[in-house]
Amino acid sequence: MTSRVSFSARNKARIYCATFERNINRKCPSKHVLEVGSMRNWNRVCCWLLVWMRLTCGWEELNLPEGHISFYLRNNPEVKQKCQEEADCPYKEQLNEDQCWGYEDFCDPQNRLNSTSCPRPSLGWTKDKASQLDMFWKSVDFGYIQERRQELKTICSPKTQEDSLLECVRHTRFCHGKNLYLDFTKPGMFAGQERFKENMFDENLRFSQDTFNKGVMGGHCDLDLGSLRAEGEHKSALQSWYAELEHFSSLPFRPIQDSHCDVIIEKPIYFMKLDAGVNMYHHFCDFVNLYATNHLNNSFSTDVYIVMWDTSTMGYTDLFSETWKAFTDYPIIRLHEYDKKRVCIRDAVFSLLPRMRFGMYYNQPVVPGCHGSSFFEAFNQHLAHRLGLIQHGPLENKIRITLLSRKTKYRNILNEDELVKAMKTVGEFEIKVVTYNRDMPFKEQIQSSYNSDIFIGMHGAGLTHLLFQPDWAVIIELYNCEDHSCYYDLARSRGIHYMTWEKQSKVIQEDEGHHPTLGAHAKFTNYEFDEGEFMRLILKAADHVRSHPKFIQGRKYRFRSGKTKQSEQTQGVRIEL
Incomplete structure (x- = not known):
């Protein structure tokens, strides 16, 4: 029996193969970077075989709890259409379900997932039951994701598909970037024991008497410097990314196309600044916010790299490392692994942080009288399934x-x-x-x-x-x-x-x-x-x-x-x- 690939899938396969030819990552999954100069002419037959396997064996790659599949299909119309078209899609029953997480633009409030009950008074926090429910929804539930989505704005705008992009929510608590350039070549950038150095990418301080030199972070895009400067109020190690992004630069070159990279990272990267790995309460501030970041990014793939943003080379004891398997297929990468390299990243996410002001889980205001967040219930289900x-x-x-x-x-x-x-x-x-x-x-x-x-x-x-x-x-x-x-x-x-x-x-x-x-x-x-x-x-x-x-x-x-x-x-x- 001959396996056939639809016309749209063929186009996707051609794109995939083109990417494959420049990405040793597809050939050697254990290698998390592509060293420029190591490219080879891999056998196209091998590539097409991998593509065929990917297209015909991909439904299990969703790896989501059964109860979450319908939400994923509604948020990813192209996957939903593929399921409608393919006879072997195992999720036919979920195609017509109307329920949504609640943060989607198309979501009718009557159809949003809701596990909340507020049987007792708010003790003065709110004026009535409706506002009590709304406060719980926005601070403890998927309403928090909805508010962050509404805040997202472009900081550095691309003119072409090859250009860079940087977009962030308020206070740079979450950012997403495309085709970014990070220069770690200056000596001493990871010297010392300070885990979260500020001004690491301030070009004005490169030749100062600081104990470490400065690199460059930026992209080929139009930078709205005023918008970036306006987001510094929460500048703090575990509360925002402002210290890292404050000196984001508009570059005169396209990092990848113009061959300015020692390392090109093709897979999506999630940057994270971690809380204490020896304390379950504090480390789960990281995991809860990473799950929230998955929702913000509308991606639950584990075919991603997680990079621990730590500007030192000190050890990090992680007693709960088994949990990472719910989020990535690969070992956690330390930032200092890129020391003395110019790193280009096609898709980067700066994750929600563990100790944000009025954040998710830590510093979280929970209105009296209510209980039952659908977000935390989904987190329980997601980890139970993945682990x-x-x-x-x-x-x-x-x-x-x-x-x-x-x-x-x-x-x-x-x-x-x-x-x-x-x-x-x-x-x-x-x-x-x-x-x-x-x-x-x-x-x-x-x-x-x-x-x-x-x-x-x-x-x-x-x-x-x-x-x-x-x-x-x-x-x-x-x-x-x-x-x-x-x-x-x-x-x-x-x-x-x-x-x-x-x-x-x-x-x-x-x-x-x-x-x-x-x-x-x-x-x-x-x-x-x-x-x-x-x-x-x-x-x-x-x-x-x-x-x-x-x-x-x-x-x-x-x-x-x-x-x-x-x-x-x-x-x-x-x-x-």
Whole structure:
């Protein structure tokens, strides 16, 4: 049987082959750069074979949760048309669905994805219920993406397709560029231990007495310098890209066409300035904002490079590196790998940052009275799908409880064994005690959390695992150590039920606490909890799980007719009934 490629696909294949001939990347996927001078005349037959494989085996490359496919098709009309035309497209049922994320220009508000509920008052934050819902939508949900999309404006305009482009949202919190030029050839640009050097590309300072010399960042385009200068209010390492883009230059040459490159990067690049890789709460500021960036860029491909923008050569410890597999097929690249090179990039994204003012996840204002962000629910589904997590629940006659044991100097549960024994007296409870540390691979950690109906832990970054819990779950911050809103707000964003210790008289603090500089501090000591009060909270949490509509729905689905139906990479609403 002869495989045929449509006329439009043939044209795409010709373009692809032309690109292939100048891109060693297609021949050697493990090599993330194209060194000028290393091009060869690769066999065209090989190229066409690769193209045929790409065109005939491409649907699985979407690699999205089934519930997200219809959104992707609506946002990518050419892919939707291809699915309509090809008999073997597996997504025919999703072609006519009207639901949208909510940030699209064509999206009717009645059709937007909506998981939000605001049953309680806003405590003065808003004047009425409608404005309360709107505030939650814009600060915690896909409305945040919508506002950033509306802000996008061109900073450096191209005149031809070969020219460069730079476009940014307000305060340069996200930017997108085409055919960019970055000159790292000046000596000492990566010297020292400063991770986020400012004025790195200020040509006026090249011959100053600074400890490092300056490079050039720019493109062949018409620069609106006034528009660029107006976006510097949030200039800060993890809040904007202004320090990096402030001295963007309009160049008198086309970097790639005029052979000014030592390195040409053909694949899309995502530049990221990362928060602490040793702390789950802070590192997930990076991952949540990278997922938001995917939406802003309307691309969920993993055939991209992620470059860690770090102007030093210091090491970076990443305890959660497994998560990168949800976003890229390649190892993370350090910026200093381009030291002493002129780098040309065909497609660059400067990602949303981890600590933006009124940002997504960190510094995020969560209006009182509301919970359930569709964005955070989609993030949960996206990572669960990409990382291959399997949901084994709900179980037929059990509620799965996970207790996080810290095994650290502070915030330990002094009577942990007694509390575990008390929970085990309830036959319905399936109890697991875990210690999430370097001895337990992160994939195993999140698989455990993904299958926790109730997750219990002291205040600390480990509670960030609530992002992976199922929709019907409860997170119990056993004691918040006087930090009342951190994980409460995160749980409300994720849309799961939050509980914490309620009766101060029934908890015993070991001592006043010993902060290294601040003295007495609630986070720097250990605690003992009243067993009876603890069990009251656990039983209350179990009642919530049992009565949750998605838990009930999931049990009916899995155990209908007395037979267990295995659920693979699904949970809650994603279980098809």
